[in-house]
Amino acid sequence: MKKTSIFLTFLLLCISTISWSQTSEEIVTAIEKEATENSQLERLAYEVLDLNGPRLVGTPQMKTAHDWAVSEFAKWGISAENEAYGTWRGWDRGITHVDMVSPRIVSLSATQLAWSPSTGKKPLQAPVILLPTVADSVGFAQWLPNAKGKIVMVSMLQPTGRPDYNWEEWATPESFEKMKKEREALENAWSENMRNTGYTSRNINAALEKAGAVGIAQSRWSNGFGANKIFSAGTKKIPVVDISLEDYGMLYRMAKNGNTPTLSITAKSKDLGEVPTFNTIATIPGSALPNEYIILSAHFDSWDGGTGATDNGTGVITMMEAARILKKVYPNPKRTIIVGLWGGEEQGLNGSAAYVEDHPEIVDNMQALFNQDNGTGRVVRLTGQGFLHAYDYLNKWMEPVPEDIKKHIETTFPGTPASGGSDYASFVAAGAPGFSLSSLSWSYWNYTWHTNLDTYDKIVFDDVRNNAILTAILTYMASEDPEKTSREKATLFGKNRRTGEPMTWPTPRTPNRRGGLD
Structure with a gap:
């Protein structure tokens, strides 16, 4: 009786396994x-x-x-x-339109960041200013009043808008290595200067807003043609826009050379509570x-x-x-x-x-x-x-x-x-x-x-x-x-x-x- 029970149990298990296998094939098909x-x-x-x-x-x-x-x-x-x-x-994105209106007129490729405050009924128009090179946080604090009434550019100027794979395909090995060393030096200098300000990329926007800046411009390049990372604004009252690498570079070079650009920013959005x-x-x-x-x-x-x-x-x-x-x-x-x-x-x-x-x-x-x-x-x-x-x-x-x-x-x-x-x-x-x-x-x-x-x-x-x-x-x-x-x-x-x-x-x-x- 005991052997028969074991055999029947084994047989039922085998039948169940075979049945599941057959059903599995049908279901997978x-x-x-x-x-x-x-x-x-x-x-x-x-x-x-x-x-x-x-x-x-x-x-x-x-x-x-x-x-x-x-x-x-x-x-x-x-x-x-x-x-x-x-x-x-709650927040609802609206129209973003950014133009350079001086020293010449150009419609820029840009968008407001997530949860950016609105520019209101009228476009914001103001000159841009670059972050300074400072020795320490005291020096940056002394500079901060200069941000009042300005649109502050808070991203590094990229030395190239070509991704590395494009350089690898077309540049000489020597030229590619030279570019990488120059970029690394720029990145290290930028990071050191940011540390010297006493702020980070996460909280400097709020400090500039408190100092009276009327807007923030950034360009967070994603190391690909036409690709930028789009995250959050980090401000409560002033708009923050991300500008394409190409347009941001143009603005940066103009500001650096004393031909200060003026931007007109329309950034419509609604705070929904x-x-x-x-x-x-x-x-x-x-x-x-x-x-x-x-x-x-x-x-x-x-x-x-x-x-x-x-x-x-x-x-x-x-x-x-x-x-x-x-x-x-x-x-x-x-x-x-x-x-x-x-x-x-x-x-x-x-x-x-x-x-x-x-x-x-x-x-x-x-x-x-x-x-x-x-x-x-x-x-x-x-x-x-x-x-x-x-x-x-x-x-x-x-x-x-x-x-x-x-x-x-x-x-x-x-x-x-x-x-x-x-x-x-x-x-x-x-x-x-x-x-x-x-x-x-x-x-x-x-x-x-x-x-x-x-x-x-x-x-x-x-x-x-x-x-x-x-x-x-x-x-x-x-x-x-x-x-x-x-x-x-x-x-x-x-x-x-x-x-x-x-x-x-x-x-x-x-x-x-x-x-x-x-």
Whole structure:
């Protein structure tokens, strides 16, 4: 009797394994077919990027994007809601127009920075002035009254507007090395002088505003043709504009040579006070283990120099498309599937950190989280994030992934836990198995990361389609896995590269639930 029972148990297990394998092949085939023959990626990208635009936290465009996502999920039969987690400084970008009106007339390539104060009803017109070279903070304090009534230029003059790869292609080796040494010397001198002022690039704008400056001009070049980083203004009453490298260089040289330019700046914007900020949460309920969860993760917000296409529109449409496909071909998952489109990532992972803090019951019962953030390329890296047994289950889930997708992916196990970078780190810090689907660069850092060029035309849809297929298959496999994932942590060796201290598991961060209002 005992042997018969063991045999029957073994037989049932074998039948179950064979059945799951057969079903897996059918589901994987259906996922690929739906993703390639009925892709919604181009439409989703057009609607969220071109029609809605950038998604700076606290702006009306961020809220309309959240509402759009809820509506889109509803069309697919997926329940979704916008879950408020805090408030932020509300702001609405308006028209930016910057002209040099003296010593000659030129319309400049420029934009106001995020949360920049408005110039009001009339354009601001004033001469520009350069930061001085000072020996110490006392000397800078003595100079500060000179900023009154002026537009202060706060960025270094770049010695070249050509990226290094362009120099490497065309310059002689000697000329390239000479340029790099000259640039390094300029950068060192600029950094030393900034330290001498007693301020940093983060707080000098506020000091100039207090001294009576009427505007700030910067140029944060991103080391690519036409690419500038667009971040926040850091002022309360005076406008801050970022000017293209080419135009900024012209203004700088004129000011340095005594031909002081006068600028006319129109920077329309509206301060909207304190507004709520959200995460969009979509849910496909589990049929057998509804209280265990797989999360598809991407941050919804962006900076607003461009439209946030590769940071992180591509991650958003990947997760939405994966959810749409799964709902169609796998409508009754074993475990609950959640799509988290997080707000406020760019200001410190605030949306995901708040979700971790507010939903311990989900985090504690999470089977896995898959996050995509860094650009439009195909996924090429997957690390175990320091979970000792991640190799066992991630490799199993990767098995049915098509070879032409899988062959590009390098894995590292057990890896080390992320302390930041993107939203999966919020979950890893809480001890939950969150994984980054890290993608190929496509010149991400220089050309699209937080720049004015991060727009729809930079998306490589073949790669994004592959990422949606990968995400859907991993999610299906994680959902159907008979076993719960292990959370056992690997022993960490070595030292933290930033602090020099021994490696430790990261601790959960406290989200900022009231930002930009102080």
